[in-house]
Amino acid sequence: MTELGIGIGWRPEIAEAVEALPGVDWVEVVAENICADHLPDSLTWLRERGVTVVPHGVSLGLGGADRPDPARLAALGEKAVALGAPLVTEHIAFVRAGGPLTATPLLEAGHLLPVPRTRDALDVLCENVRIAQDALPVPLALENIAALIAWPGEEMTEGQFLAELVERTGVRLLVDVANLHTNHVNRGEDPARALSELPVEAIAYVHVAGGVERDGVWHDTHAHPVPPAVLDILADLASRVSPPGVLLERDDDFPPVEELAAELEAIRATTAVGMRRSAGARGVLPDEVRVGVGTAHAHGARSLAPAPRRAVGAPLLIGADARASGGPMPSAAPVAREVTDPAPREGARQRLAVTQAALLSALVAGTPVPEGFDTRRIGVQSRALAAKRAGVVAKVAPELPEILGTGFRPAFLAYARSRPMTGGYRRDALDFVEHLLLAGRPEDPVARRRLTEWWQDRSGSRPPGRATRLVRAARHALVRR
Secondary structure (H helix, E strand, O other), rough: OOOOOOEEOOHHHHHHHHHHOOOOOEEEEHHHOOOOOOHHHHHHHHHHHHOOOEEEEEOOOOOOOOOHHHHHHHHHHHHHHHHHHOEEEEEEEEEEEEEOOOEEEEEEEEEEEEOOOHHHHHHHHHHHHHHHHHHHHOOOEEEEOOOOOOOOOOOOOHHHHHHHHHHHHEEEEEEEHHHHHHHHHOOOHHHHHHHHOOOOEEEEEEOOOOOOOOOEEOOOOOOOOOOHHHHHHHHHHHHOOOOOOEEOOOOOOOOOOOHHHHHHHHHHHHHHHHHHHHHHHHOOOOOOHHOOOOOOOOOOOOOOOOOOOOOOOOOOOOOOEEEOOOOOOEOOOHHHHHOOOOOOOOOOOHHHHHHHHEEEEHHOOOOOOOOOOOOOHHEEEEEEEHHHHHHHHHHOOOOEEEEEHHHHHHHOOOOOOOOOOOOOHHHHHHHHHHHHHHHOOOOHHHHHHHHHHHHHHHHOOOOOOOOHHHHHHHHHHOOOO
């Protein structure tokens, strides 16, 4: 039987490093960053070596009030097929709000936002998950997210919420121990209690990542080393269940390959310690503990001989039949098609839509903070969202920081305070440049000419006329109501 083992998040910036890292059994790729019909050469090469590749989605918004977009589901399924993936993963989060359900402009968060742990939200989430399961060609696993803010009036703990989600849908879980740590610091939630309430038999794999604390708030940056506190939670989890896979996430400020290798080794050792703790309590030492987690492929650098491939048709354990505390894992909950679950209660989607739209509008459009939320934390989250927008726009349109220099970031943050994102990041970049040009900026004529040429190359032959400008001004005014 084959498990996922120890893996790392594949990113273009560290593609060569990932290929060279010893002991990488599998990788995870952000689904929205690849095309099914034109996979990056690095991923193709890894697959040829027998390294499993799992697509990880960030834009479905299954925790939102709207039903999942069929086009997004189809695209995710196509990528899973192209990669030969044994499963796909997404998040328990909402990423957009507004639109027809609230008769307000559709707003994009550009980030994963927490779902209220209420009956309404759970009902809607369960139906959205079943829709996704029916549309996807492989099993689905969902990740718990990190949160800076807490919803007022929540009715369940995170563990209870996830346990009922699994029971009602049969969905797998991607447990992010770094996010459990984040929610411990930011929301006072006990990671051990969350793990004790989780159905460990449903765990598909585990995420590990680093972050940083600023002014008493933990930021799940994926750009810092994994702290000891996160490894402690990983050890606790591994003492309860032998995880089918553990993956290191790193999204920015990439360190040298030697540091990545050291973090992977620390993850491997921590997982083994947790498993030994469980096995020692029962007086047994399972094979997985003796050899360490993640020896399925023993993948190394390109100069090494190709790692053995997983046999066609061989089972890849992603929860069911894996080992729980060193013994046979109970079967996971039945798949969604075998679960009889009622539709959301009448009005649940509408009620959820209203609350999510009010929160997102406060975060990205400066409208009043809904009652019951921590105003200070809303401010922290709002600034974090704007900073992320600036960072992603700088990546998708690298010419803009080059043209604007040090003025790019302050100009974008000022723009973001009054201009919510209503489309993707490329659209956001175009709207930002249009905003600057209509305001006669930048003052430097050379920079303004270069910015105009950039805009024309990507948006059209000339800036919008007066009528178009009036329509857009009205749209922004409506958003801020």
